[in-house]
Amino acid sequence: MQPYCYQRHTVDLGNELPYCHQPIFSWCDGHFAASFLRVLIERAHASPEVPPMTSGQKEALDFLEAVAAEPELHLRLAQAPGDILFLNHRAKRLRCSQRFVPHPISGLCGFGLTR
DSSP states (O other): OOEEEEEOOTTOTTOOSSEEEEESEEEETTEEEEOOOHHHHHHHHTSTTSOOOOHHHHHHHHHHHHHHTOGGGOOOOOBOTTOOOOOOTTSSOOOOOSOOOOOTTTOOOOTTBOO
16 A cells, blocks of 8 residues: 655654655554545645655546545435534544534534534
């Protein structure tokens, strides 16, 4: 599983470089793991310190986004005020929120909140 360069988060104090190498798909302690944040990949590869992505790498990212965009693979949730949503981060899933709607009283945004 070929790693991509991801722009480093400012909280990653253990890495002096402005980027880190990380595969999109991997195994951790016998569990499947996935991390796909294209914006951080593209920001890292836009840096002069990081080689540009190959056409094959770009094609792989485009394919992953195309598959993830298929509506039959989506799970859509609508929450109402007072609903609680528990997520298992070890579950095999990728998520992309198209929109967050602020709570009318608190103004806070939450996963999958819609009116």
